[in-house]
Amino acid sequence: MFSEKIGVKLFYKVDKFVNDSVGCVGILYNAIGPSFVYNSGKEIGLTYLTRYLFGIATYLGQCVSFVHDNDTRIIEKVGVLEFGITKMYNISKKLLLQLIYL
Numbered sequence: 001m002f003s004e005k006i007g008v009k010l011f012y013k014v015d016k017f018v019n020d021s022v023g024c025v026g027i028l029y030n031a032i033g034p035s036f037v038y039n040s041g042k043e044i045g046l047t048y049l050t051r052y053l054f055g056i057a058t059y060l061g062q063c064v065s066f067v068h069d070n071d072t073r074i075i076e077k078v079g080v081l082e083f084g085i086t087k088m089y090n091i092s093k094k095l096l097l098q099l100i101y102l
Contacts, residue, residue, distance in 0.1 A: 006039070010032075024070055030066045034063075035082070040056050055090065058085050060083050065079075
């Protein structure tokens with residue numbers, strides 16, 4: 001974080017989708033990219049109410065993703081723009097945990 005409200009993070013994602021009945025139909029998804037983070041919980045006073053234990057972060061980022069098809073062995077490169085709101089749990093003054101549910 002550059003300040004108490006603004007920061008940047010780098011992320012890497014991996015996911016896999018497979019059709020269980022056939023077994024060979026599915027994709028493998030990898031993505032990497034930067035994201036701009038804004039501490040919106042601090043703006044609305046949530047950190048004061050929860051004694052700096054919980055917060056809310058808004059993020060906007062872009063990434064390059066690689067999709068690998070299991071059936072045809074084709075790898076596609078796709079650009080992705082993402083926007084989201086996530087919960088934060090402060091472990092200490094310099095370390096926090098973001099909880100993201102997809």
